[in-house]
Amino acid sequence: MTAPTTILFATTNAGKCREAQAILAGLPVELLTLDDWPQALAEPIEDAGSFEGNARLKALHYAKLAGGWTCADDSGIEVDALDGAPGVYSARYAGPGGDAAANNAKLVRALAGIPREARTARFCCAVVLADPTKVLATAFGVLAGLIVDEPRGGHGFGYDPHFFVPDHGMTTAEMPPELKNRISHRGKALRAIRPQIKRLLAASVG
Secondary structure, X not given: OOOOOEEEEOOOOHHHHHHHHHHOOOOOOXXXXXXXXXXXXXXOOOOOOOHHHHHHHHHXXXXXXXXXXXXXXXXXXXXXXXXXXEHHHHHHOOOOOOOHXXXXXXXXXXXXXXXXXXOEEEEEEEEEEEOOOOEEEEEEEEEEEEEOOOOOOOOOOOOHHHEEEOOOOEEOOXXXXXXXXXXXXHHHHHHHHHHHHHHHHHHHHO
């Protein structure tokens, strides 16, 4: 097996791109995103029932289309008072055409009247690396917190303005990128898969 010179990180989400590029920096490959790819690649249908399932199908789908190593993630927020919702539907919680603002507004409405101590939630992220024929590596990360009604902070994306982390006394949207990358669900998953990618690259050279 020849070592790849590039790895496709299968996302067009600018926030995810920044986090992935920061954490995977220093690997002996160029990290490209779907926006960097020379031709448009058809999107898969994300119909798995778990974050890891969706990450696996996306990684394999794009690896086959791109003809090389591809890393994909699936992430979202699980709220205990909502029986784990939005879960795998986090990105489309408000329905087709909904954006982050609509998703957050629906989440806040769904938690109306629920006391702070019962608003426990977690961000979850699964990251999968695949080649065109098989999954090569997987990793998972979780960040626990609480949902707050009023948005706070101008960093991050998605549900970050409403996700409060008690240990740090701020939402993930209030955190500087270095702190968020260190403690976030995606940061944890990417750091867990990084040494796996490094070993795979070294083995492919040997």
